[in-house]
Amino acid sequence: MPIRSGASPRSFRALQRTLFVADCSAALPFKALAAPYRSACLLPLTMAHSSNVAFCDGVDPAALKGSELPTYQLPKSPAEGLSVPSGGCVVCSEPLGAKTDLARLRCGCFFCFQCVKGRVNAHIIAYRDRQYTMPSPENFNFPCPACSTGCDLIERLQKPSASGMPLPVADEYGGPFRNVTAMQPPDGVEAPWLANYYEFTALSHAVQISCESVEEAQRMITFSQIAGRYIRERLMGPWKRLTSALGMEAGMEAFKWDAEAEAVRASIRMRDIEITAMRRQSAQLTGQDRPVPLTVGTVVWVAGLVKRPEYSGFEGKITAVLPPNTPGNTTGETRYRVSVYVVGIELSLRAENLRPSLDANDKMYDWGMQFAMMAEAFNQ
Numbered sequence: 587m588p589i590r591s592g593a594s595p596r597s598f599r600a601l602q603r604t605l606f607v608a609d610c611s612a613a614l615p616f617k618a619l620a621a622p623y624r625s626a627c628l629l630p631l632t633m634a635h636s637s638n639v640a641f642c643d644g645v646d647p648a649a650l651k652g653s654e655l656p657t658y659q660l661p662k663s664p665a666e667g668l669s670v671p672s673g674g675c676v677v678c679s680e681p682l683g684a685k686t687d688l689a690r691l692r693c694g695c696f697f698c699f700q701c702v703k704g705r706v707n708a709h710i711i712a713y714r715d716r717q718y719t720m721p722s723p724e725n726f727n728f729p730c731p732a733c734s735t736g737c738d739l740i741e742r743l744q745k746p747s748a749s750g751m752p753l754p755v756a757d758e759y760g761g762p763f764r765n766v767t768a769m770q771p772p773d774g775v776e777a778p779w780l781a782n783y784y785e786f787t788a789l790s791h792a793v794q795i796s797c798e799s800v801e802e803a804q805r806m807i808t809f810s811q812i813a814g815r816y817i818r819e820r821l822m823g824p825w826k827r828l829t830s831a832l833g834m835e836a837g838m839e840a841f842k843w844d845a846e847a848e849a850v851r852a853s854i855r856m857r858d859i860e861i862t863a864m865r866r867q868s869a870q871l872t873g874q875d876r877p878v879p880l881t882v883g884t885v886v887w888v889a890g891l892v893k894r895p896e897y898s899g900f901e902g903k904i905t906a907v908l909p910p911n912t913p914g915n916t917t918g919e920t921r922y923r924v925s926v927y928v929v930g931i932e933l934s935l936r937a938e939n940l941r942p943s944l945d946a947n948d949k950m951y952d953w954g955m956q957f958a959m960m961a962e963a964f965n966q
């Protein structure tokens with residue numbers, strides 16, 4: 587069963603639905619198959635119907651405001667919402683005007699980043715202790731500590747402090763820094779800040795990725811790849827909406843700052859981190875690391891771009907391998923020319939920014955697809 591770019595195979599939806607149901611009820615037959623995936627705390631689920639949320643969590647979804655938030659652009663200036671309010675953090679009561687590491691949620695509420703991190707962690711642990719599964723943006727949101735709006739994406743804002751002090755360091759969960767301008771009390775002067783964006787589950791140390799055998803690692807890699815493939819498809823919604831409304835150039839810029847797209851990119855970062863961790867553990871267990879070779883024709887997806895984060899998550903094909911120090915590549919490192927499918931442009935990228943897509947020749951791919959087909963049959 588080939589997976590076509592841009593397509594949303596019915597079996598994926600069925601797989602997700604089944605995993606969701608299986609995770610919620612020990613009585614269903616997929617429990618055993620879902621177990622390794624569950625142990626990795628992976629939730630490749632988008633079947634976030636309110637009834638499922640209520641069923642799984644015992645929370646009335648109507649009590650979570652903001653489940654139908656309008657299209658939302660990440661703010662990059664005080665005019666767009668980056669004005670730190672005077673007053674204190676709701677969690678610790680300390681004045682926000684004195685802080686240099688802040689979190690801003692989708693509802694517009696500001697907190698100390700560390701305070702939100704603590705609240706997210708407590709929220710996830712409480713959820714995990716009631717359920718088999720970990721919450722994810724697909725099935726549950728983090729309720730804002732101030733106004734209870736359900737939030738999936740957490741924006742971190744860091745102010746580079748006085749010269750001589752070390753600059754904030756971006757981590758892989760939050761993605762690359764973006765330069766924004768924010769205004770902070772008490773002086774209300776606009777200043778440059780650094781923003782990056784986290785799937786809320788990334789702030790919890792309760793999410794641990796580990797496995798005990800090579801088979802388990804490979805199963806979880808396959809699950810994460812299937813989940814990642816499905817999640818990446820969700821970039822298409824905002825991309826089509828924005829490029830058809832604004833044209834390609836302005837549409838891509840708006841897409842870069844689109845909260846829905848960034849929430850998907852944050853989720854992709856999590857899946858990518860999971861796959862990398864599993865690969866590392868698998869390599870430790872087997873004593874060998876076999877990276878997929880990158881050659882002309884390899885189907886890849888783009889990850890972790892710093893200068894052009896809006897392309898992260900898109901799929902494409904390698905059209906040329908550019909050896910170092912050649913006319914096509916004056917850098918000292920091999921680069922790969924990648925034709926990005928939907929955008930229709932070519933990017934010259936390093937190996938560290940390329941991830942092989944699901945490999946149809948992989949035995950585990952077969953296993954994943956068989957499972958997907960079983961799930962489909964089960965759901966009919």
Ligand SMILES: [Zn+2]
Binds near residue numbers: 675678698
């Ligand atoms: Zn605080």
Ligand SMILES: [Zn+2]
Binds near residue numbers: 730
């Ligand atoms: Zn709020």
